[in-house]
Amino acid sequence: MDLIYASTRNADEKVTASQAILKGIAGEGGLFVPTEIPKLDVSMDDLAKMSYQETAYEVMKLFLTDFTEEELKHCINSAYDEKFDTAEIAPLVHADGAYYLELFHGSTIAFKDMALSILPHLLITSARKNQIKNEIVILTATSGDTGKAALAGFADVKGTKIIVFYPKNGVSPIQEKQMVTQKGENTFVVGINGNFDQAQTGVKKMFSDKELAKVMDAAGYQFSSANSINIGRLVPQIVYYVYAYAKMYANGEIAKDEKINVVVPTGNFGNILAAFYAKNMGVPIAKLICASNDNKVLYDFFSTGTYDKNREFILTTSPSMDILISSNLERLIYRIAGNDAAKNAEFMKELTTEGKYEITPEMKAQLSDFYGNYSSEAETAEVIKKIYEDTGYVIDTHTAVAAGVYGKYKAETGDTETKTVIASTASPFKFTRSVMDAIDHKYDSMTDFELVDELSKIANVKVPQAIEDIRSAAILHDTVCEVDEMEATVKKFLNI
Ligand SMILES: *Cc1c(COP(=O)(O)O)cnc(C)c1O
Numbered sequence: 001m002d003l004i005y006a007s008t009r010n011a012d013e014k015v016t017a018s019q020a021i022l023k024g025i026a027g028e029g030g031l032f033v034p035t036e037i038p039k040l041d042v043s044m045d046d047l048a049k050m051s052y053q054e055t056a057y058e059v060m061k062l063f064l065t066d067f068t069e070e071e072l073k074h075c076i077n078s079a080y081d082e083k084f085d086t087a088e089i090a091p092l093v094h095a096d097g098a099y100y101l102e103l104f105h106g107s108t109i110a111f112k113d114m115a116l117s118i119l120p121h122l123l124i125t126s127a128r129k130n131q132i133k134n135e136i137v138i139l140t141a142t143s144g145d146t147g148k149a150a151l152a153g154f155a156d157v158k159g160t161k162i163i164v165f166y167p168k169n170g171v172s173p174i175q176e177k178q179m180v181t182q183k184g185e186n187t188f189v190v191g192i193n194g195n196f197d198q199a200q201t202g203v204k205k206m207f208s209d210k211e212l213a214k215v216m217d218a219a220g221y222q223f224s225s226a227n228s229i230n231i232g233r234l235v236p237q238i239v240y241y242v243y244a245y246a247k248m249y250a251n252g253e254i255a256k257d258e259k260i261n262v263v264v265p266t267g268n269f270g271n272i273l274a275a276f277y278a279k280n281m282g283v284p285i286a287k288l289i290c291a292s293n294d295n296k297v298l299y300d301f302f303s304t305g306t307y308d309k310n311r312e313f314i315l316t317t318s319p320s321m322d323i324l325i326s327s328n329l330e331r332l333i334y335r336i337a338g339n340d341a342a343k344n345a346e347f348m349k350e351l352t353t354e355g356k357y358e359i360t361p362e363m364k365a366q367l368s369d370f371y372g373n374y375s376s377e378a379e380t381a382e383v384i385k386k387i388y389e390d391t392g393y394v395i396d397t398h399t400a401v402a403a404g405v406y407g408k409y410k411a412e413t414g415d416t417e418t419k420t421v422i423a424s425t426a427s428p429f430k431f432t433r434s435v436m437d438a439i440d441h442k443y444d445s446m447t448d449f450e451l452v453d454e455l456s457k458i459a460n461v462k463v464p465q466a467i468e469d470i471r472s473a474a475i476l477h478d479t480v481c482e483v484d485e486m487e488a489t490v491k492k493f494l495n496i
Contacts, residue, residue: 003065005032005231008334009345017064018126021119021232022136024225025207028345032231033331035339037280038062040242044257047242048250052089053080055246056239059281063235064122071125079118079236083107085465090114090240092247092421095393098263098406099253100424101244104396108178109427109466110320111271112149114240115233120153120160122232123224127159134222137494138162139206141199141227143267144171145320145426147189148178150226155184162226163188163490165199168480171319172431173448178466181473188493189477192486195313197325202486203227212487219496228270229327237274238281244421245283254419259286261420263409265402266290266298267321269328271423276332276369285369286418291405292374293318298326302372305364308356316377317434318397320426325351333359336366371413375404381438383407388439394459396426397434428455429467 005020007013009030015023020032040047042058050058056076057069064072080089084105093100106113127136138160140150147164154162166179168191179189192199206212207223216222228234241262248254262285264272272290279285292299294314301307309324316322334344336359350357375383383400387393395403402422410416428435432451436443439458443451449471456463481489 003038003063004035006035006339007031007341008033008330009341009348011341016066017231018066018129021122021126021230022130022132022224024223024227024230025204027208029204029208029348030341030345031229031327031330033334034063034231037277040282044246044249047246050246052239052243053077055243056080056236059239059242060235062281063231063238066129067125075118075121075125078121083113083117090243092244093393093424095391096387096403098403099244099248099419099421100393100395100399101240101421102424103240104424104427104430106149107152107466108145108148109430109464110145110149111423111425112145113152115228115236116146116149116153116226118236119150119226119230119232120157124157124159126232132222134217134220136160136224137216137221138226139203139223139490140164140225141196141203142166143196143320143322144175145430146227148175148182151179151182151184151187151189154226155182155187157186161186161188161494163190163493165190165192165203165486167191167195167199168193170195170315170322172433174430174432174467174470175319177470177473180475180477181470182476187477189479190486190489191480192483193480194483196323197313198483200227200325200327202483206487206490215496216494219494221494221496227327228268234270234274234277234328237271238277241275241278241285242281242283248419248421257284259284259418261285261287261289261415261418263289263291263402263406263420263422265318265321265398265423265425266292267323267326269298269326269332271425273328273331275423279369287371287409287415288369289405289409290370290372291402292372293321293380293401294374294376295322295324296374297324298329299372299374301329302367302370305361306356306358307351309351310355317380317431318401320398321401333363336363371409373405373408375401379404381434384435384438388458392460394428394435394439394455394461395424396428397431397438398426399424400438427464428459429464
């Protein structure tokens with residue numbers, strides 16, 4: 001029997017996995033969630049012997065039950081190949097008393113590659129399975145990393161177009177350069193004069209606009225989403241938590257069934273939700289430690305039970321986490337509300353109208369798997385410097401937010417024994433200026449690419465190909481628009 005996906009906002013909307021991937025988002029702005037979380041059906045001893053690709057198959061087959069074995073293996077093998085600069089795909093590095101799960105070895109050197117290298121294949125397969133004739137238009141809002149990873153994944157994929165909106169002044173220079181130099185006839189990149197939340201809200205509005213959908217359909221187009229609300233992104237992210245645990249077990253770092261903690265630098269709550277799903281599949285995970293930067297709306301939520309986005313939006317050195325509306329949290333809210341779409345829809349309505357909602361004490365009691373905290377800008381920089389000076393290992397700003405929060409967790413709870421995996425979400429080469437500035441202010445006067453070479457020297461790590469590629473690349477995209485011009489911009493690109 002197929003695993004069915006239900007909307008978090010409408011109990012009557014139920015679809016298969018391939019339909020959920022195609023739609024991206026459910027009606028009324030809801031998100032698709034699996035009606036149950038399947039349990040792993042292979043033993044840890046077997047998983048311990050598997051490659052990343054084999055592990056991916058064992059995890060994803062349980063969620064994408066309407067894909068054939070051949071289809072799914074084809075998607076997996078097309079995604080996790082030489083685009084990654086290591087055969088391990090997601091290596092674990094033991095440093096400073098924690099295990100850094102390096103999720104940045106794909107083509108755009110951030111963890112979004114883990115899912116976005118496979119999503120185009122899942123989507124094309126889903127379109128074929130559902131006899132879709134329209135061209136698929138991927139519409140994406142990005143706080144920096146999703147955009148490039150999605151562009152790279154979809155560039156020149158037949159039957160698709162991709163349009164990416166990013167906050168013009170809210171991404172790092174290297175992130176922007178990566179996006180505006182993207183090749184591919186089917187790629188479109190737009191800077192908006194607004195922040196990430198405005199970009200995301202604008203994109204969500206287009207997705208739920210029925211009039212626009214009709215106009216699109218008449219022209220032979222339909223929207224889909226590459227944002228982390230698409231379950232085609234969430235499911236591939238579960239894989240590396242299973243893989244990391246299996247590798248630690250295989251290497252004798254942990255005993256059978258020994259519990260580990262997982263720390264995730266969090267923005268849209270997709271990556272940590274994947275870890276939560278891994279736990280529910282049977283991976284022995286103790287605490288899910290949710291790390292925020294100064295935009296600490298999630299920390300406040302875990303401490304008080306009130307989610308309140310009415311606050312100043314702060315631009316930090318970890319821009320991919322500068323988010324006040326954590327979209328994927330809705331999936332957790334729905335679950336702790338007893339999988340009650342009506343109740344969840346009420347909360348989400350309050351979020352839209354009041355900018356906040358408060359969960360019930362019964363719901364809050366179900367959040368004991370999670371621990372939330374945050375790192376300030378100064379603490380984040382301090383952690384980068386300290387880990388570099390103590391161990392020689394250089395981490396990026398997002399990963400440093402997580403490392404800082406792990407330090408606070410240990411100090412606060414006294415839990416220093418549990419082996420802990422820190423999701424390392426970006427290469428330090430992607431945020432070179434902030435990283436080098438944290439290590440020593442003397443680097444302030446260098447240009448971005450001088451800093452890249454200097455980082456390579458001090459960290460003793462080769463400059464990633466993704467950075468080499470943009471050193472001299474031509475700028476191919478220069479569209480900038482206002483927040484209220486997003487729809488008009490899409491229509492112009494599509495000639496509709
Ligand atoms: C997207 C991103 C995050 C946040 O992940 P979510 O799934 O949105 O919580 C953290 N770090 C980096 C480098 C990212 O690109």
